[in-house]
Amino acid sequence: MPTHVITGAGSGIGAAVTRRLLERGDEAVLVARDAARAKELAELHPGARTLVGDLANPDRLSWAFAHQTMPERVDSLLHVAGVVELGAVGDLTPKAWHFQLNANLVAPAELTRLLLPQLRVAQGHVLFVNSGAGLAASAEWGAYAASKHGLKALADSLRQEEHANGVRVTSVYPGRTASPMQAKVHQQEGKEYDPSRWIDPESVATTIVTALDLPRDAEVTDLRVRPGR
Numbered sequence: 031m032p033t034h035v036i037t038g039a040g041s042g043i044g045a046a047v048t049r050r051l052l053e054r055g056d057e058a059v060l061v062a063r064d065a066a067r068a069k070e071l072a073e074l075h076p077g078a079r080t081l082v083g084d085l086a087n088p089d090r091l092s093w094a095f096a097h098q099t100m101p102e103r104v105d106s107l108l109h110v111a112g113v114v115e116l117g118a119v120g121d122l123t124p125k126a127w128h129f130q131l132n133a134n135l136v137a138p139a140e141l142t143r144l145l146l147p148q149l150r151v152a153q154g155h156v157l158f159v160n161s162g163a164g165l166a167a168s169a170e171w172g173a174y175a176a177s178k179h180g181l182k183a184l185a186d187s188l189r190q191e192e193h194a195n196g197v198r199v200t201s202v203y204p205g206r207t208a209s210p211m212q213a214k215v216h217q218q219e220g221k222e223y224d225p226s227r228w229i230d231p232e233s234v235a236t237t238i239v240t241a242l243d244l245p246r247d248a249e250v251t252d253l254r255v256r257p258g259r
């Protein structure tokens with residue numbers, strides 16, 4: 031059975047895709063920010079293993095993983111975790127920039143670096159959950175959009191570098207999706223949150239699983255998903 035390393039499995043899109051993969055008998059290794067969260071994730075997703083690594087602190091991921099048993103086989107690495115903090119460029123502090131760039135860009139780069147040897151052996155798949163903000167930046171979304179534009183660049187470079195090694199690379203660009211992150215965005219925008227207006231995380235999970243399951247003669251490079259209503 032394929033083994034997937036997944037970030038962001040605790041809620042929203044990551045929880046939906048993790049459930050989907052475990053239900054069909056695949057193996058999942060879930061990255062949790064700390065040991066307490068790892069215990070919660072193991073309870074939320076019975077049968078999954080966990081790895082502790084705080085994506086807010088990518089400089090420490092290598093050290094953290096050196097003290098844990100890493101999966102021997104990795105067929106796919108699903109970068110789903112993400113953070114957002116809205117604000118105009120005139121107001122955003124370096125702390126807000128570092129927070130978003132670390133979790134949304136530097137940590138996925140470092141996690142990919144650390145797992146590439148296993149991914150190459152398996153001729154595996156690296157999938158990045160990006161965002162519409164990774165393709166176009168709006169007012170108040172500068173730091174988040176910059177992190178996601180960077181994530182697009184990371185995916186595009188990695189795809190070219192790893193093609194010869196048989197590693198496939200996909201970016202998924204969802205529009206607004208009903209999740210705790212979207213509830214927070216509405217709060218920051220001062221708008222009322224109605225989850226029924228936005229994409230169901232299950233639908234984004236379907237696009238992710240479709241990209242993973244495509245036969246090896248083809249590679250989904252980019253997938254844009256927007257609310258259907």
Ligand SMILES: NC(=O)c1ccc[n+]([C@@H]2O[C@H](COP(=O)([O-])OP(=O)(O)OC[C@H]3O[C@@H](n4cnc5c(N)ncnc54)[C@H](OP(=O)(O)O)[C@@H]3O)[C@@H](O)[C@H]2O)c1
Pocket residue numbers: 037038039040041042043044061062063067083084085086087109110111112113133159160161162203204205206207208209210211212231
């Ligand atoms: N919701 C949207 O409208 C939307 C639209 C486009 C793109 N996206 C992208 O979709 C992805 C999933 O978002 P979502 O909507 O499902 O959000 P979510 O429900 O807020 O989930 C975010 C996940 O990221 C994890 N995470 C955050 N910081 C972390 C850290 N320092 N270390 C480890 N894990 C960390 C969270 O872990 P905890 O559970 O421990 O907090 C959580 O599981 C993100 O990359 C987001 O940018 C979302």
